[in-house]
Amino acid sequence: MIGSVTAPAGFAAAGTTAGIKPSGKPDMALVVSEGPEFTAAGVFTRNKVFASPVKVSREVLADGTCQAVLFNSGNANACNGAQGDADAREAQALAAEQLGIDANQIAVCSTGLIGELLPMEKIRTGIGQLTADLGNDEAHAFAAAEAIMTTDTVAKEALVTREGWTVGAMGKGVGMMAPSLATMLVVVTTDASASKEALDAALRRATAVTFDTLDIDGSTSTNDTVIVLANGASGVTPSQDELDEAIHAVCADLAAQMQADAEGVTKRVTITVTGTEDDAQALNAARTIGRDNLFKCAMFGSDPNWGRTLAAVGMADAAMDPENITVSFNGQPVCVASAGAPGARDVDLSGADIAVEVDLGTGGPGTATVRTTDLSHAYVEINSAYST
Amino acid sequence: MIGSVTAPAGFAAAGTTAGIKPSGKPDMALVVSEGPEFTAAGVFTRNKVFASPVKVSREVLADGTCQAVLFNSGNANACNGAQGDADAREAQALAAEQLGIDANQIAVCSTGLIGELLPMEKIRTGIGQLTADLGNDEAHAFAAAEAIMTTDTVAKEALVTREGWTVGAMGKGVGMMAPSLATMLVVVTTDASASKEALDAALRRATAVTFDTLDIDGSTSTNDTVIVLANGASGVTPSQDELDEAIHAVCADLAAQMQADAEGVTKRVTITVTGTEDDAQALNAARTIGRDNLFKCAMFGSDPNWGRTLAAVGMADAAMDPENITVSFNGQPVCVASAGAPGARDVDLSGADIAVEVDLGTGGPGTATVRTTDLSHAYVEINSAYST
Numbered sequence: 001m002i003g004s005v006t007a008p009a010g011f012a013a014a015g016t017t018a019g020i021k022p023s024g025k026p027d028m029a030l031v032v033s034e035g036p037e038f039t040a041a042g043v044f045t046r047n048k049v050f051a052s053p054v055k056v057s058r059e060v061l062a063d064g065t066c067q068a069v070l071f072n073s074g075n076a077n078a079c080n081g082a083q084g085d086a087d088a089r090e091a092q093a094l095a096a097e098q099l100g101i102d103a104n105q106i107a108v109c110s111t112g113l114i115g116e117l118l119p120m121e122k123i124r125t126g127i128g129q130l131t132a133d134l135g136n137d138e139a140h141a142f143a144a145a146e147a148i149m150t151t152d153t154v155a156k157e158a159l160v161t162r163e164g165w166t167v168g169a170m171g172k173g174v175g176m177m178a179p180s181l182a183t184m185l186v187v188v189t190t191d192a193s194a195s196k197e198a199l200d201a202a203l204r205r206a207t208a209v210t211f212d213t214l215d216i217d218g219s220t221s222t223n224d225t226v227i228v229l230a231n232g233a234s235g236v237t238p239s240q241d242e243l244d245e246a247i248h249a250v251c252a253d254l255a256a257q258m259q260a261d262a263e264g265v266t267k268r269v270t271i272t273v274t275g276t277e278d279d280a281q282a283l284n285a286a287r288t289i290g291r292d293n294l295f296k297c298a299m300f301g302s303d304p305n306w307g308r309t310l311a312a313v314g315m316a317d318a319a320m321d322p323e324n325i326t327v328s329f330n331g332q333p334v335c336v337a338s339a340g341a342p343g344a345r346d347v348d349l350s351g352a353d354i355a356v357e358v359d360l361g362t363g364g365p366g367t368a369t370v371r372t373t374d375l376s377h378a379y380v381e382i383n384s385a386y387s388t
Numbered sequence: 389m390i391g392s393v394t395a396p397a398g399f400a401a402a403g404t405t406a407g408i409k410p411s412g413k414p415d416m417a418l419v420v421s422e423g424p425e426f427t428a429a430g431v432f433t434r435n436k437v438f439a440s441p442v443k444v445s446r447e448v449l450a451d452g453t454c455q456a457v458l459f460n461s462g463n464a465n466a467c468n469g470a471q472g473d474a475d476a477r478e479a480q481a482l483a484a485e486q487l488g489i490d491a492n493q494i495a496v497c498s499t500g501l502i503g504e505l506l507p508m509e510k511i512r513t514g515i516g517q518l519t520a521d522l523g524n525d526e527a528h529a530f531a532a533a534e535a536i537m538t539t540d541t542v543a544k545e546a547l548v549t550r551e552g553w554t555v556g557a558m559g560k561g562v563g564m565m566a567p568s569l570a571t572m573l574v575v576v577t578t579d580a581s582a583s584k585e586a587l588d589a590a591l592r593r594a595t596a597v598t599f600d601t602l603d604i605d606g607s608t609s610t611n612d613t614v615i616v617l618a619n620g621a622s623g624v625t626p627s628q629d630e631l632d633e634a635i636h637a638v639c640a641d642l643a644a645q646m647q648a649d650a651e652g653v654t655k656r657v658t659i660t661v662t663g664t665e666d667d668a669q670a671l672n673a674a675r676t677i678g679r680d681n682l683f684k685c686a687m688f689g690s691d692p693n694w695g696r697t698l699a700a701v702g703m704a705d706a707a708m709d710p711e712n713i714t715v716s717f718n719g720q721p722v723c724v725a726s727a728g729a730p731g732a733r734d735v736d737l738s739g740a741d742i743a744v745e746v747d748l749g750t751g752g753p754g755t756a757t758v759r760t761t762d763l764s765h766a767y768v769e770i771n772s773a774y775s776t
Contacts (some may be wrong), residue, residue, distance in 0.1 A: 046703075047699065047702040047703055048702040048703070048704075048708060048710045049698045049699060049701070049702030049710045049713070049726065050702070050710070076695075078695065078698075078699075079695055079698050079723065079726050079727055079728065080727055080728075081711070081725060081726060081727035083727075084727075113693075113695065114693075114695025114696070114698065114699060115694060115695040115698075115723070115727070115728040115732070116728070221699060222695075222698070222699050222702065293681070305501075305502075306503060307464075307466065307467055307501065307502025307503040307610075308502070310437045310466075310467050310502065310503075310610070311435065311437060311466075311502060311610050313437070314435040314436040314437030314438070314610065315434075315435055315436070316436075320436060322436045322437045322438070323469070325437070335467065335503070337469060338437065338467050338469060339467055339468055339469035339471075339472075339503070340467065340468075340503040340504070344503070
C-alpha cells in the first residue's frame with residue numbers, strides 16, 4: 001500500500017463489496033475530491049461502441065470539472081441500450097445525493113461483462129456503503145484500487161511527490177487482453193492547482209505515450225476511461241512542464257504494471273520503429289508488428305525469427321524501403337538491408353524483456369514505440385517451433 | 389487422388405525430394421503447359437515486403453503468358469536481398485533450359501522459412517529430377533501437390549469438369565496461420581481457350597471472394613501467389629461467365645480446404661456483415677471481427693459472448709449505427725439494437741461450423757463475408773472462460 005489516490009491532500013476514497021461479482025470479491029469504489037478546486041479532464045475509448053458510463057462521464061467532463069468518480073467492477077454496463085444509460089444516471093444521481101453535490105459532478109466507470117444489466121439493487125446498497133466509509137488513508141486508497149480489479153492479479157497504484165504537491169493514481173487493466181472487460185480504468189488525483197486546459201493537455205500528452213501505446217492484442221474495449229482530478233489543495237500551481245512530467249510519471253507507472261500483469265504474458269516486448277515519414281506512420285508500423293500473432297508467437301518461443309517482423313511490417317500503412325529495412329533484437333542487428341545479418345538466428349531472447357527496433361529505411365524522421373507482450377501457449381506450440 | 393492439375397488436356401506435372409526440407413519430405417514441384425496456347429494470369433501478395441520468386445513471377449505474368457510453374461517448399465527465398473533474386477532467376481533459367489522454353493515463360497514459387505538462402509545445389513538437382521519425370525497422370529499431379537506442402541497436413545487438389553473442358557488446381561496453405569511461410573501458393577490449369585483479359589478477369593473475380601476473404605489471423609505472407617494457366621487444348625472457348633464460374637469453383641474448393649486445415653483450428657467461422665454503406669466497408673468490418681483475438685477465443689470456447697463481436701466491430705473503419713447493431717450466431721439473434729436478445733447466452737456453438745451475421749444498422753447495401761477460425765488452446769484458457 002503506497003497511498004496512491006488519497007496521498008494528495010483533499011481526496012478521499014472507499015472500496016466495498018456490493019455483491020456484483022459472483023466471486024464475492026470487492027466490486028465498487030468511490031474517489032472524491034474535497035476541493036477547493038474541482039478541475040478535471042478525461043480521455044475515453046475510441047470504440048464506436050461505447051458503454052453507458054462512458055457516455056455519462058463524457059458529459060460530466062465536458063466542462064472540465066468533476067468532483068468524484070464512482071466505479072463498479074463485474075459488469076461493464078455496455079450494450080444495454082436505454083436501460084444501461086438510465087442505470088448509469090441513477091447510480092450517478094444517487095451518489096450525488098448522498099455526497100451532497102451536483103449529479104453532473106460525478107463520473108461513473110464500469111468494468112466487467114458486456115451485455116448484462118447492472119444489478120441496481122446491489123449498486124444502490126454499494127453506493128450507500130461507499131459514501132459512509134470514505135477515508136483519506138492508504139487503506140482506503142488500496143480498498144478502492146482493489147475493488148476495480150477484474151482479471152487483474154494485483155491492484156495497481158502509483159504515486160509521485162513533487163515540491164509541495166503530489167500526484168496519485170490507481171488503475172485496472174491487463175493490457176488489452178481482458179475478455180471483453182473494460183480493459184482500462186484509471187483515475188489520477190493531484191492537489192496541484194491547474195487550469196482545465198493545462199490539466200487536459202497534460203493528460204492527453206501522458207496517455208498518448210503510455211496507455212495509448214500499450215497494445216497487447218489490438219482489442220479495444222467499450223469502457224476505457226482515464227480521468228484526472230486536480231483540487232488545488234496544495235496551493236501550488238506547477239508549470240505546464242512540471243504538470244506534464246508528473247502526470248506522465250504516474251501514467252507510465254500504471255501502464256507498465258498493466259503490461260506486466262497482462263493475461264498469459266511471459267515476455268514484455270517493446271517495439272520501436274524509426275525511418276519513416278512521420279511519427280503517425282511509425283506508430284502504425286509499430287502497432288502492426290505488435291498485433292501480428294506470428295511475431296508474438298516467435299517472441300513467446302524466444303525465437304529470433306526476424307522474417308516475421310519484416311512480413312508483419314510490410315503490411316503497415318507506412319512509407320518504407322522494402323529492400324532497406326533494418327531490425328535488431330535486444331540491440332543486436334538481425335536484419336540489415338532487408339536480409340539476414342550474421343548470427344541472427346543465435347540472438348538470445350530468453351529473457352522476460354525483449355527490445356525490438358525496426359528502421360524502415362526511408363531516412364525519414366518518424367519514430368514511435370509500442371509496448372506489447374508475447375502470445376503464449378498452445379496457439380504458439382505450432383508457430384513458435386518452426387525455425388528453431 | 390483426383391487428378392487436379394493434370395486432369396485438363398495438355399498439362400504435365402512432377403514432384404520430387406530435393407533435400408531442402410530437413411524432414412526429407414518432397415519439396416519441389418513443376419507444372420508444365422503443353423499448349424497450344426500459353427495464356428496465363430496471376431495474383432500476388434499485397435505485402436510491401438515480397439519474396440524474390442514473387443518479383444520474378446510478376447515479370448513473367450506481366451505479358452499474360454506462362455508455360456510452366458516451378459515450386460519449392462522448405463525455403464521462402466524471401467528477405468535474401470540481391471542473392472535471393474539471382475537464385476530465383478537461376479532456377480528459372482535452368483528449368484527453362486531443360487524444358488527448352490524461354491526463361492520468361494517460367495514462373496517460380498517458393499514457400500518456407502524467410503531469410504535463408506536457397507540451397508542452390510539441391511535446387512539444381514531437383515530441377516533435373518522434375519524435368520526428367522513429368523507425367524500427365526493422377527499420381528504425378530498428386531506428387532506435385534504433395535511437394536508444395538509445408539505445415540499443411542493434407543495435399544490440396546481441386547477439379548471441375550464442364551462441357552468439353554476442365555479446370556484443375558492444387559494449392560498449399562494453412563489459412564494465414566503458417567509461421568512466416570508463404571501462406572498460400574496455388575496453380576490453376578485449364579484446357580479451355582481464353583484471352584489473357586478474360587483469364588485475368590476470371591482469376592481476380594474468383595480470388596476476391598475466395599482466397600482474399602480467407603483470413604485466419606491477419607498475417608499476410610511475403611510469398612502468396614495464385615497463377616492460372618490456360619492452354620486451349622480442349623478447343624473450347626467458354627463464355628466469360630462460364631470461365632468465371634469454373635475458376636471460382638476450384639478456388640472456393642481450395643480455400644475451404646485451407647480453412648479446414650488451418651493450424652490449431654477447431655472451429656470454422658463464417659462472418660457476414662451487412663447494413664453498411666458499401667461492400668468495402670462491410671469487408672473491413674468482417675475482417676476486423678475475424679481478426680479480433682477475443683472474438684476468436686470465444687468461438688473456441690463455444691461461448692456466445694456476443695459483446696465481443698460488438699466491441700470488435702466498433703473499431704472497424706465502416707459506417708454503423710452503434711445503437712442499432714444486430715448480431716446472430718448460427719441464425720439465432722443474440723443482439724438486437726445493440727443490446728442482448730433473450731436466450732443469447734444459451735445459443736449452442738458447440739459445432740465445428742459457426743455462422744456469425746452482423747448488421748451495422750445503417751440500412752446501407754454493403755455486404756461481405758470473411759471466413760476465419762477460432763483461436764485455440766492456452767491463450768484461450770483465460771479468455772474463453774469468462775462469461776460462461
